Amino acid sequence: MRHYLYFEATVALYILTVITFIFFFAGVFVTLAIWRRGKAKNLYHKVGIAAMVKAFILNVILQLQIIKFSFIRWFMHFCIFIGFIGLLALTAWEAFLADIMPANSALVRVFFNNGGKLILDVWGEIFGTMLLAGLIVAVLRRYVFRAAQLDTILKDTASIVLLLIITLSGFIAEAFRLMAAAGSPDLAYSFVGLAFAKIFEAGGIPVMNYKVFVWIHGLVAMFFIALIPFSKMWHAFASPIEVLLDASEKAGKHEAEAHSAQCSVSCS
């Protein structure tokens, strides 16, 4: 039995993962098939690589275009986006170490048994905190303050609820693991999990088997991933592509106009 950082990789986990990806890729396939029905021209100008790189940094990663309308919206979306990507990368790295690398390799030893483990702890805490912070703002905006521009439908609620369950179950699992392993050297590195543990202790909540929450975390995450092509979260793929295409078109148009700009009068 292979081991991930804090739990065993069971056959059920692999089967569920395969089912998740079957649904995910079926959704992606159907979506791409719909896109491919479009026969009109996509771009009318020369592809602007430099403009796309710039847009990728400023508008996809940093999402600065949102700040000009609302700092709080930028904070919310940036935290959810970066938090989610960071945690996805952590999961992928962990799966890579557990499932692809030989168990006795130096990399696995470093990350699963030695100091590298603490890096993974901190990694999860930072991005998990960002995701949680973003989700809290999202819930407040949408359901408490009811921002006028929002029109909530099932897809919006489903995305937020699923992400909240994934995030909270991750922290709760971490809290119970830390509560059960009092004195463990990685306590300080799981600072948010530790804070949750202290809240549970103060509230008199008994220590539960953290693996229950790991499974909740994993199952909901799989359901969430399977739903991506059918849900609002598909924008995570479609929106960046559109941002880049738009940047390229604008740059191409600008360049074309600069070459031909009113030459008959300005050049006469």
Next chain:
Amino acid sequence: MENEVKIDKGTKAREIKIENLSMRQLLELDACTRCGECSNWCPAYEQDEREPINPRGRAHAFRSIIRRQYGLFRPESFLGKLLGKQPVTEEEIKQIAADLYECSTCKQCHYVCPVSIDTVELWEAIRRSIVEAGYGPLDSQKDLVTSVKSYDNPWRQPRSSRARWTKVAKKKKRIKEEPKDISKNKAEVLYFVGCTGSYDVNVEEVALNTVNIFEYSHTDFGILGNKERCCGSVLQRMGDHESFEKIAKENIQQFNDLGIKTLVTSCAGCFKTIKEDYAKVGAVNFDIMHTAEYLVYLIKSGKLELKHEVKMKVTYHDPCHLGRHSGVYDAPREVLRLIPGIEFVEMERSREYSRCCGAGGGLKAGYPDIQNKISQTRVSDALATGASELISACPFCYQGLKVGIQAAEAPITMRDITELVYMSMSGKTETEAPAADEGAEGE
């Protein structure tokens, strides 16, 4: 309500084909996160707060149609049956079409969209699909389309009277000579008057002032007269792409054969169509300029002297098709700055955030009440500046804003930018032909 949808409840709709959209446009429907920033800015939604008419609602509704036609959960599929999905009905499509046409194609949504979805191109492509399936345009808009196809103008006026304004103006001594027929006598500049400027006597000042400015500056120009045809803007906005492409190709051929250096038009809609939309149909062998751009050239090159003060406090309304669609923001402002005596004040919303007048995209024909309200809102923006004159650079905006000024009985005068230039150039307030000795020195 004029465009109330006739309900055919439960009847399965004809397939809405999406081949005329691009992959990018289909992706754009998925890229919309329904964040709702567009709803803060959409001029139609501001007046008629129904979710389906704001850009977010439109994208969501059409995406849903596509998914139900071609998605994994389409009603006839196993999963669709399992989930009880229903086929798209005529009722839904007609409602979506009605909502889709409640839009002035002002492009404000593109500029505020965090993902920069090319919204107007998308709406026009969807309108095309709707038209091809036989669900559009709206009854109240069909007249415009039929008129362009039958008379080469949207105003149901005979072709033979297109250049009538030149004869009347000559007779009334408002212009010195009828502009030369460029198809017979070559000239460097083609002045493309446009349908509104040619036929609507309420905005004839635009064409008259432009002609007088050209005469005064000794511009070598001509017009097509009765041979000028609609640019096809109406057809493209309404979604009748096939007819638009035909008229665009014929116009391109006609323009290219003239051997001109520059085409100048005073109409923002014609400018956008000829410069932006024609480029997707065929190549042209000349430059395309809006009058405002050409005026900057004439003034800066010394061909046009603005020697008389025009003591007015003015504000400028950016026509959507000139500003957001074509990126021309500075030229009209520069012209205003170059006119002595003018006090120019910006409205709170200007340039890429300028509020629309509501006249474009078929909205005025389809939803005159909404257009009226949009126009009044824009007029109130202008009044808030304390200006006595509302300036624009498009005969269609001129018409559209006049609606708001009259409805609100607003104490502000609507003027085209060429009118102010004419005043400063001639020192006259009423348009009349320049005297023989008038004109810029030299050439």
